[in-house]
Amino acid sequence: MNVLVIEDEKGLADELEIFLNNYNYICEVCFNGASASEKIAVNLYDFILIDLGLPDYDGLDLLREAKKNNPEAICIILTARAEVYDRIKGLDLGADDYLPKPFSLLELQSRMQAITRRKFGLKQNLVDLGGFVINLTDRVISYGTSEISTITRKEFDLIAYMLLHKNRTLTRSQLSEHIWGSIVNDDYDSNYIDAHIKNIRKKLNAFAPPDWLETVRGLGYKIKVNT
Amino acid sequence: MKLRTKLTLFNTLSKLVIATIFVLLLPTLIKNINQHYNDSRLLKQKVKLLQIIKTQGIKDYAEASYYTPLKEDYVSIDLDTTAENLDTIKNEKRILQGDTIEYRILSHTFKADNKKYLLEIATSLDAINGTTRPFQNIAFALLVGMILLTIIADQLYSNFVLTPLGQIIKTKLIGHKFPNFGSYEKVQTSTSDFEYLDISIHKMIKTIENTFQKEREFISNASHELMTPISILQSKIENMFEQEDIADELKTRLLEMQRILNRLKSITKTLLLISQIENEQFLKEDSVPLRELLQEIYDEISIRLQGKNIHYSVDVPENLVLIHVNKFLMFNMVFNLINNAIKYNRENGEIKVAAMRESDCWTVKIIDTGIGIAAEDLPFIFNRFKKLRASLKQDSFGLGLPIVQSIAAFHEIRVEVQSEKDHGSVFKLILPDSLIKI
Numbered sequence: 150m151n152v153l154v155i156e157d158e159k160g161l162a163d164e165l166e167i168f169l170n171n172y173n174y175i176c177e178v179c180f181n182g183a184s185a186s187e188k189i190a191v192n193l194y195d196f197i198l199i200d201l202g203l204p205d206y207d208g209l210d211l212l213r214e215a216k217k218n219n220p221e222a223i224c225i226i227l228t229a230r231a232e233v234y235d236r237i238k239g240l241d242l243g244a245d246d247y248l249p250k251p252f253s254l255l256e257l258q259s260r261m262q263a264i265t266r267r268k269f270g271l272k273q274n275l276v277d278l279g280g281f282v283i284n285l286t287d288r289v290i291s292y293g294t295s296e297i298s299t300i301t302r303k304e305f306d307l308i309a310y311m312l313l314h315k316n317r318t319l320t321r322s323q324l325s326e327h328i329w330g331s332i333v334n335d336d337y338d339s340n341y342i343d344a345h346i347k348n349i350r351k352k353l354n355a356f357a358p359p360d361w362l363e364t365v366r367g368l369g370y371k372i373k374v375n376t
Numbered sequence: 377m378k379l380r381t382k383l384t385l386f387n388t389l390s391k392l393v394i395a396t397i398f399v400l401l402l403p404t405l406i407k408n409i410n411q412h413y414n415d416s417r418l419l420k421q422k423v424k425l426l427q428i429i430k431t432q433g434i435k436d437y438a439e440a441s442y443y444t445p446l447k448e449d450y451v452s453i454d455l456d457t458t459a460e461n462l463d464t465i466k467n468e469k470r471i472l473q474g475d476t477i478e479y480r481i482l483s484h485t486f487k488a489d490n491k492k493y494l495l496e497i498a499t500s501l502d503a504i505n506g507t508t509r510p511f512q513n514i515a516f517a518l519l520v521g522m523i524l525l526t527i528i529a530d531q532l533y534s535n536f537v538l539t540p541l542g543q544i545i546k547t548k549l550i551g552h553k554f555p556n557f558g559s560y561e562k563v564q565t566s567t568s569d570f571e572y573l574d575i576s577i578h579k580m581i582k583t584i585e586n587t588f589q590k591e592r593e594f595i596s597n598a599s600h601e602l603m604t605p606i607s608i609l610q611s612k613i614e615n616m617f618e619q620e621d622i623a624d625e626l627k628t629r630l631l632e633m634q635r636i637l638n639r640l641k642s643i644t645k646t647l648l649l650i651s652q653i654e655n656e657q658f659l660k661e662d663s664v665p666l667r668e669l670l671q672e673i674y675d676e677i678s679i680r681l682q683g684k685n686i687h688y689s690v691d692v693p694e695n696l697v698l699i700h701v702n703k704f705l706m707f708n709m710v711f712n713l714i715n716n717a718i719k720y721n722r723e724n725g726e727i728k729v730a731a732m733r734e735s736d737c738w739t740v741k742i743i744d745t746g747i748g749i750a751a752e753d754l755p756f757i758f759n760r761f762k763k764l765r766a767s768l769k770q771d772s773f774g775l776g777l778p779i780v781q782s783i784a785a786f787h788e789i790r791v792e793v794q795s796e797k798d799h800g801s802v803f804k805l806i807l808p809d810s811l812i813k814i
Contacts, residue, residue, distance in 0.1 A: 158604050164611035171618065229603035251607035251641055254614045302675060317618065320631055322638045332676065333649050333708050334715055334776055336642075341679045348679070367628050 152196040154178045155185040155211065156227065157203050165198070168254040182206020189215050194222045196261060199244075201228040209242060216243045223264050227252070253326055259313050276312060278361045278374065281353065285309055292356035299352045303328055307345055311362075311372040320369040346370055380538050387530045391523045402515055406508045411480070414504050415465050418482040421497050425451065426486060434488040447472050448503040450479075456494035461485045467501065480504060540565030540574070548577050588655065602644050609637055646775045650760075653705065653782045660787065662703040663813070666696045666731060666740070669703070673711050680718045684725065692731040696738070697813040701787055709783040710742075712776045713803050717744035720801075738812050740805040749795040757793065787811060 152174045156162040162178045169176045174196070179185035182203040189197070189211070197215050201208030208226070215224055224243065229250040240247060245264050248257060266274065266286075274285040281297075283290050288305055290297050300308075310327050311319055321342045346362070353359040361373050429437060434453075443450030450472070456462075462483045469478050479498035486493055543563045560581075563574045613634050617627060652658065670690050681688050698706060717727045725745040732739060749757060758781045761774045780803075784791045788808050795801035 158608060160608040161604065161611055164608065164615050167615050168611065171615075229607070250603040251610050254611050301678075303679070320617070320634055322631075322634045323614070326638070329676065331704075332711055333642075333646050333779060334712050336715070336719075341683070344679050344683055348682075367624070368631060 150174050150195040151193070152176050152198065153185070153188060153192070153194045153222075154198045155182070155203070155208075156198070156200045157181060158200075164254070165257075168258075172258055182208075182211055185211060186214055189218050194219055197222045197224045198257075199224060199226055201226055212242050212244060223261070223268065225257070225260065225264075227257075253323055255310075255314055255319070255323055256327060256330070259310060259327070262313060276374075278312075278372070279359065280357050281359065281361075283308065283312060285312070290353075292353075295356075297352060297356065300349070304345060304349050304352075307342075308349065308362075308372070311370060312374075315372050315374045318365045318369050318371045324370070342370075379541065380534060383534045383538075384531055387534075388527055391527060395519055395523050398519060399516060402512050403508065406511050406515075407505070410504050410508060414480055414499055415482075418465060418480070418497050418499065421451075422482055422484055422495065425495065425497070426484075429453075429486075429488060434491075434493065438488075438493065443472065447475065447477055447500065449499040450496075451498075452496045454494050454496075456485050456492045462494065470498070477502075537567060540567060540570045544570065544574050544577065548574070548581070591651070591655070606637065606641055606644065610634070610641070613637065643775070646779060649708075650775070650778060650782045653786045656786070658702045658705060658786065660700050660702050662701050662706075663697055663699045664701065664703050664706065665694075666692050666698055667694055669698070669707060669710065670729060673707065673714060676711065677714060677718065680715070681727070684718060684721060684723050686718060686721055686724070687726045688729075689727075690729045692729065692740075693814065695814055696731055698807075698811055699813045700811055705783045705786065709780050710740075712780050713742045713805075716776055717742055717746060717801075717803075720744070720746035720748075722746065734806075737809070738807045740807065742803045742805075743800065744802075745800040748797040748799050748801055749793070750797050751795075754793060754795065758791075 150173075152169055154162055154165050154169070154176060156165065156178070157180050159180060162180060166176045166178050177188065177192075177194075179188060182205045185199075185203075186206070197219065199208050199211055199215070203211070208228070212224055212226070215222060223245045225246045225248060226244045227248050227250060245268075246260050248260060276283045276285065281290060281292050288302075288309070290300055290305065290308065306328050307324060310324065321340065324342045346364070350359060350362065353362075363371050363373050365371055437453050439454060441450055441452030441454075462485045465480065465482045467478060468481050469476055470481070471477075478501045480501060481496050481498040484495045484497075486495060540563050547561065547563070560578050563570065565571055565574070613630055616622060617630050617634075622630075667690070670692065674688070674690075678688075714727065714729070721727065721744050726743075727745075728741075728743040730741045730743065732741075758777050759774075760778045781791060783789075784805065789811070790806040792804040792806065793801060794804070
């Protein structure tokens with residue numbers, strides 16, 4: 150998949166490129182609006198990530214151009230200007246998602262996957278993990294023929310997020326940010342992720358030991374999938 | 377009370393008081409005038425009579441009295457045998473042909489032909505007072521007419537003169553939602569005070585607007601400037617964390633960095649949110665059943681309740697719907713209150729959320745069995761970055777209640793706190809009826 154990253158902060162653009170390359174995306178980076186505008190006019194992309202605050206260009210104008218020349222592309226707005234107004238305007242112009250800075254790279258990737266799934270209507274998204282079948286479309290987890298209904302929405306969110314970033318250690322901060330990121334409160338160091346994982350393990354253990362859900366000592370958790 | 381009403385009331389009342397005093401005084405006044413006039417007439421008559429007696433001699437007039445057929449006045453000259461000399465005017469009764477009549481009588485003793493005579497010139501009081509009543513009536517009618525005229529004139533003029541003030545209040549003050557003011561329109565007036573007021577208000581609005589504009593710009597810029605470096609750092613740490621050649625010991629330190637960065641991020645995000653709310657950058661167009669909102673919060677927070685084994689109960693009418701609210705903000709407000717109730721609760725404690733109609737308002741109470749707040753700390757709990765001693769051991773930076781307060785103020789919700797140290801707190805949200813549908 151081809152991704153165009155339009156981001157004037159070189160430091161961030163570089164990290165985006167490294168990260169996306171790791172996930173096997175083919176990445177091109179523009180540091181200003183003018184060169185991005187040229188690239189949009191010439192090449193076709195699957196994803197266009199636009200920073201709204203460009204020095205030489207109004208990010209929304211760029212979005213308009215992108216929608217014209219690359220109508221199939223999935224556009225995600227990255228911005229530090231978190232005003233509601235921009236949010237509405239951006240989505241009205243056809244942006245597929247909106248990610249306020251600072252965001253986690255993992256979050257970006259999870260959004261990109263979610264939109265792909267939505268856009269191309271991938272059929273039943275089933276993953277088998279040691280006998281547990283995780284249905285990402287219907288958001289249920291089952292063992293054999295029985296659906297495990299005790300798993301809560303939050304718990305499923307955690308499993309799905311770890312599954313999306315399988316074989317990668319996710320820290321408590323990253324997991325917290327994913328499931329509680331939109332809540333603004335004044336806790337900065339809560340360890341409720343541990344409690345959630347404990348609950349998940351307990352619920353799954355009633356069927357079979359979920360060995361694939363690993364604790365990485367001192368760092369975090371990961372779902373291990375043998376490929 | 378409006379200025380115009382006050383002026384009208386004062387005008388009317390003051391005139392009524394003056395009129396009443398005048399009406400009360402009128403009879404005495406007219407009586408006095410009449411009497412005075414009459415007395416001077418009697419004196420003139422006396423002088424005239426004495427003149428006549430002097431020239432014509434007393435003989436023809438002595439021992440005689442003269443009166444008109446209706447007995448309204450009389451003149452009498454009698455021999456006076458008493459020793460004293462009289463020269464008075466007073467009211468006295470006299471019997472004339474069987475009728476007792478009250479007269480105003482001038483009595484005067486004089487000597488003629490070596491004899492002492494008493495002269496009496498009198499006018500009946502009825503005759504004097506006969507003119508009083510019509511006088512009084514005319515004066516009264518005139519007075520009422522004049523008062524009515526002046527009240528109407530006052531009213532019309534004060535209406536006219538106060539119109540610009542009304543306009544200033546209507547167009548400049550009422551209906552202007554702080555800090556969004558419209559454009560300036562000059563109010564037409566020839567009263568320099570109002571002109572000055574209008575211009576002053578306009579200047580103040582401009583200053584406030586400029587300040588707000590600057591603050592908005594500052595927040596927007598500051599957020600951009602802060603968020604971008606945080607974003608870069610976060611991405612760098614995330615990418616480094618994934619590199620395979622990094623030792624676990626280093627990863628632990630990266631994790632530490634990530635946590636500190638998260639703290640910075642949280643503070644920045646929270647401050648931004650508060651400023652955005654205060655700058656009214658949120659819409660209030662959502663409707664959400666309170667029960668549903670509480671359920672969503674419960675889903676997020678149940679893990680924390682579990683951690684302390686807290687008994688949580690909700691007592692909210694099913695059909696209670698919050699309208700004209702921002703759901704995201706309402707969620708965060710109630711979330712923070714319940715989160716606090718958990719944070720400062722004891723093991724096996726209790727939290728109750730109850731909505732009820734209380735003296736004409738809907739209230740939502742969050743009641744906990746936590747450590748409570750000391751009375752001397754209560755006034756400061758909504759201050760930003762204020763951490764009370766009791767909360768120092770918690771991982772928070774003292775912005776939870778400031779969030780609650782700014783969201784509440786944005787929705788015109790009042791927050792009241794009752795707390796007893798070591799027993800628990802009650803946070804009461806008092807919702808205006810405009811936010812409720814039931």
